[in-house]
């Protein structure tokens with residue numbers, strides 16, 4: 173079969189690889205009909221390189237039809253399914269608590285990480301991913317989300333990652349109707365964070381440097397701001413000078429430089445209060461700019477408010493302004509989305525004819541699998557109005 177493989181930093185290529193086969197009784201093989209490229213795939217593209225091996229099959233947002241069902245998979249040939257990006261058992265201590273990303277049965281103990289993820293590096297189990305014609309799905313008795321035949325793929329596809337991630341991002345803030353919420357970043361995750369929060373009756377503000385992404389969110393009733401110090405100030409003013417009740421950071425470690433005033437303020441603070449040498453090495457080495465969106469979030473949230481991190485941050489030595497976090501009494505919640513925990517609440521919304529989350533206005537590029545390498549580049553560089561790419565392996 174054909175599959176998108178990692179070959180080196182910024183180098184994806186479509187290769188012919190062996191077809192996957194059933195290895196355990198609860199496995200299933202699906203023929204992939206749609207499979208999306210995620211902002212998280214861009215981390216593999218660059219910063220996660222050390223955990224990748226040339227030839228690794230990438231991709232973790234697939235859906236399709238079952239073509240082979242293991243005897244204990246509970247599936248039948250022909251079933252139409254969406255595959256969550258994580259592999260969980262559904263019946264352990266953590267799965268019982270809605271923490272499928274921490275599944276005790278499947279945890280990647282060799283690297284000390286949580287549940288394995290499709291197509292997401294040796295850190296997460298080196299499981300062949302879903303940007304391919306076929307995919308082996310382990311623990312298929314639990315993960316796959318069965319969907320009907322009536323609606324097109326794009327209505328269901330984002331149950332694999334984007335929608336539950338955005339849903340959890342909002343849920344973890346604890347905010348509700350009437351509260352104010354700011355979302356940093358309007359990539360695929362931020363788009364749905366903003367729409368879900370608005371759908372739940374919150375006052376939503378968004379900050380994003382790319383015009384096309386702001387325009388898309390504005391079409392869904394979101395108040396959008398370009399990335400600047402003014403954005404932080406304007407949103408604070410709109411919230412009685414206190415700041416918003418909640419912030420969802422949907423940017424992560426590939427943030428752009430960000431609001432310079434905010435960065436300077438924290439840089440000054442950390443230099444002032446950290447021992448001199450530590451202060452210097454923090455600013456020189458630990459890359460505060462990588463944390464630009466997080467710093468803006470800390471600035472933007474009101475005292476006693478909550479920051480929910482959907483964006484992924486790496487590095488063990490990221491400098492955080494603990495003094496400010498403590499003094500403002502800020503709650504921080506984060507983590508990979510526990511997909512199956514939220515599906516029941518989201519499914520009726522994507523099946524609703526009225527399309528309340530606007531799933532019909534999301535995908536900007538639909539391409540054959542062969543075009544994946546170029547699509548990664550276009551998505552990463554945010555060219556050609558690219559917001560979400562869906563690959564069609566069977567076309």
Ligand SMILES: NC(=O)c1ccc[n+]([C@@H]2O[C@H](COP(=O)([O-])OP(=O)(O)OC[C@H]3O[C@@H](n4cnc5c(N)ncnc54)[C@H](O)[C@@H]3O)[C@@H](O)[C@H]2O)c1
Pocket residue numbers: 210211212213214215333334337356357358359360361362379380381382385399422423424425426427428429430431464465468481482483484485507508509
């Ligand atoms: N928690 C999870 O389970 C989960 C799942 C999927 C993705 N993610 C993570 O969510 C993040 C976003 O993913 P995405 O697919 O939307 O990717 P993306 O890279 O397309 O989106 C990031 C957006 O942030 C904007 N941005 C950059 N710097 C900014 C700044 N300083 N302030 C405001 N906006 C800024 C970019 O222009 C871009 O539009 C990534 O870190 C990804 O790894 C997490």
Ligand SMILES: [Zn+2]
Pocket residue numbers: 209210211212213232233257333334
């Ligand atoms: Zn994803």
Ligand SMILES: [Zn+2]
Pocket residue numbers: 260261262263264265266267268272274275276277278
């Ligand atoms: Zn489990």
